[in-house]
Amino acid sequence: MQDLGTLGGTTSYAYGINDSGAVVGYAFKAGNVQHAFLYTSGAMLDLNTLLPTGSGWSVLTTARAINDHGQIVGTGTYNGQTMAFLMEIPEPSSALLLLGLTGTASMLRRRSRQDRGATQT
Numbered sequence: 001m002q003d004l005g006t007l008g009g010t011t012s013y014a015y016g017i018n019d020s021g022a023v024v025g026y027a028f029k030a031g032n033v034q035h036a037f038l039y040t041s042g043a044m045l046d047l048n049t050l051l052p053t054g055s056g057w058s059v060l061t062t063a064r065a066i067n068d069h070g071q072i073v074g075t076g077t078y079n080g081q082t083m084a085f086l087m088e089i090p091e092p093s094s095a096l097l098l099l100g101l102t103g104t105a106s107m108l109r110r111r112s113r114q115d116r117g118a119t120q121t
Contacts, residue, residue: 016065024063
């Protein structure tokens with residue numbers, strides 16, 4: 001058993017682990033604010049610190065699963081709405097992360113427009 005720690009709050013919850021031992025879940029920061037995390041190499045990382053400026057994501061609240069390719073799925077707030085996200089943790093370049101988040105945001109915008117169009121007919 002391994003104590004993962006927290007992001008400054010009192011509680012953390014793990015939801016997924018991959019074959020490399022990377023763990024994802026959510027933890028509370030000081031002030032009882034919930035953020036998604038990745039625990040790897042003995043340290044907990046707030047996934048919100050990896051969000052590119054202007055991405056539309058205001059907060060990633062929960063990371064639910066991680067696969068052996070470093071792809072993380074979870075939920076967060078995108079342009080004021082709760083949405084699912086797919087984040088790719090790069091090895092070794094951060095360019096993949098930026099492309100993954102940008103692509104996901106674009107896909108979510110297209111789906112949102114399509115859903116609105118389907119309900120307005």
